[in-house]
Amino acid sequence: MDRLRFGTFLAPFHPAGENPTLALQRDLELVEHLDRLGYDEAWIGEHHSAGTELIASPEIFIAAAAERTKRIKLGTGVTSIAYHNPLWVAERMLLLDHLTRGRAMLGCGPGSLPTDSMMLGLTPTDTRELLEVDLDIIMRLLRGETVTAETKTHKLVDARTHLRPYTEPCFEIAVAAVASPTGPRMAGQHGIGLLSIGATLTKEGFDALAHHWNVVEERAAHYGQTANRRDWRLVGLMHIAETREQAYREVEYGIETWFRYFQKVAAFPQMAVEGGDVKEMIDFINEAGIGAIGTVEDARAQVQRLWDQSGGFGCMLLLGHEWANPEATKRSWELIAQRVIPHFQGGEISHAQQTLDRAGYATSKRDDYAAAQLQAVATMTERYQQEVASDKQS
Numbered sequence: 061m062d063r064l065r066f067g068t069f070l071a072p073f074h075p076a077g078e079n080p081t082l083a084l085q086r087d088l089e090l091v092e093h094l095d096r097l098g099y100d101e102a103w104i105g106e107h108h109s110a111g112t113e114l115i116a117s118p119e120i121f122i123a124a125a126a127e128r129t130k131r132i133k134l135g136t137g138v139t140s141i142a143y144h145n146p147l148w149v150a151e152r153m154l155l156l157d158h159l160t161r162g163r164a165m166l167g168c169g170p171g172s173l174p175t176d177s178m179m180l181g182l183t184p185t186d187t188r189e190l191l192e193v194d195l196d197i198i199m200r201l202l203r204g205e206t207v208t209a210e211t212k213t214h215k216l217v218d219a220r221t222h223l224r225p226y227t228e229p230c231f232e233i234a235v236a237a238v239a240s241p242t243g244p245r246m247a248g249q250h251g252i253g254l255l256s257i258g259a260t261l262t263k264e265g266f267d268a269l270a271h272h273w274n275v276v277e278e279r280a281a282h283y284g285q286t287a288n289r290r291d292w293r294l295v296g297l298m299h300i301a302e303t304r305e306q307a308y309r310e311v312e313y314g315i316e317t318w319f320r321y322f323q324k325v326a327a328f329p330q331m332a333v334e335g336g337d338v339k340e341m342i343d344f345i346n347e348a349g350i351g352a353i354g355t356v357e358d359a360r361a362q363v364q365r366l367w368d369q370s371g372g373f374g375c376m377l378l379l380g381h382e383w384a385n386p387e388a389t390k391r392s393w394e395l396i397a398q399r400v401i402p403h404f405q406g407g408e409i410s411h412a413q414q415t416l417d418r419a420g421y422a423t424s425k426r427d428d429y430a431a432a433q434l435q436a437v438a439t440m441t442e443r444y445q446q447e448v449a450s451d452k453q454s
C-alpha cells in the first residue's frame with residue numbers, strides 16, 4: 061500500500077443557537093491540533109444559510125488558519141463555484157497560494173444547500189450547469205490564458221490573472237462528487253483531483269466508489285489527461301475512544317443534533333441518514349458501513365474496507381462533526397494519529413509494522429542478550445575486584 065494521507069473535511073457542523081464566535085475559534089483550534097499531530101490536509105466548507113455550517117468564506121478561514129499552522133495543507137472544501145465570478149475565484153486562490161507558500165488547494169462544487177442558491181436566484185440545476193462552465197474558465201485562467209466569456213451570471217472581457225501560481229505548475233485542484241458521475245467526469249476531463257463526499261456517507265455511495273474512479277479514468281483517457289489515484293480523496297465518518305462502550309457514550313453528546321440537521325433542515329437527498337434514537341443512529345453509522353464509532357481496530361478496519369472497495373485512493377478525510385465534546389473529539393483525533401495512521405503509511409512496510417518487526421526481533425533475542433548483559437556485569441565486577449586486590453598487594 062502506498063502512503064495514505066489523512067486529514068479533515070470541515071464543513072463545519074455547529075448546533076444552531078450556540079455562540080458562533082466560539083464555534084469558529086474551536087474550528088481554528090482543531091486545525092492547529094491536527095497540524096501538531098501531523099495530519100496532511102484540512103478542507104474548509106462554504107455555506108450561507110441553515111444556521112449550522114457557519115463558514116461563509118473558506119478562503120478567509122484558510123488565511124487565518126495558515127498563520128496558526130506550519131505544514132498542514134488547506135483547501136476550500138468546497139468553493140461553491142456557481143456563486144462567484146470565476147475570475148475572482150482564480151484570483152483569490154492565487155493570492156492564497158502565495159500567502160501560504162504553496163499550502164492552499166482549491167476544491168470546487170456546485171454548492172450543496174438549496175437555501176444558499178435560492179438567495180441568488182439559482183436553481184440546483186443552474187448551479188450544476190454553471191460548475192462545468194465556470195470550472196473550465198478557471199482552469200484556463202490558471203494556465204495563464206486570456207479569457208473572454210459570458211455565463212448565466214457573469215461576463216468576462218479579456219480577463220487575465222495578475223499573478224501566476226506560486227506552486228508550479230499550479231496548486232492542487234479537486235472537484236466534489238456526491239452520488240452522480242458529474243464530479244468524476246469533470247475530474248477526468250481536466251486531469252484534477254476528486255473529492256468523494258457523499259460517496260462514503262451512504263451505503264449506495266459506498267457501493268459506487270469503484271465506479272466513480274472508472275469514470276475518472278475513462279474521461280481522462282478521452283481527453284488525453286492522466287488520472288492518478290493519489291489525487292482521490294474520500295470523506296468518511298469516525299469517532300474513536302479507548303473502548304467501544306466509551307465511544308458510544310461520548311457521541312451521545314452531539315450525534316442526534318448532527319442527524320437531525322440532515323433529516324430535518326438541510327435538503328441533501330444524498331444524505332438521507334437513518335435513525336430514530338441515539339442507539340439507532342450509532343448503529344446506522346457502524347452497520348451501514350459508512351463510518352466507525354468505536355476503537356482504533358474499528359477505525360483501521362473501516363479505512364481498509366474503503367481501500368478495498370475503491371481499489372485504492374490518496375487521502376482519507378474525516379468529516380468534522382462534533383458528535384463528542386471538544387476534549388473527547390481531540391482525543392479521537394490523537395488516537396487516530398497515534399494508532400491508525402501508521403498502519404497505512406510507509407509504503408510496502410507500514411510505519412507501524414516496521415516498529416512491530418523491530419520489537420519482535422528484540423523479543424526473540426531478549427533472553428540471549430539479557431544473559432550476555434548479566435555476564436558483562438559479572439565480568440566487569442570480577443575485573444574490578446582483581447584491580448582492588450592488586451592495588452592492595454602493591
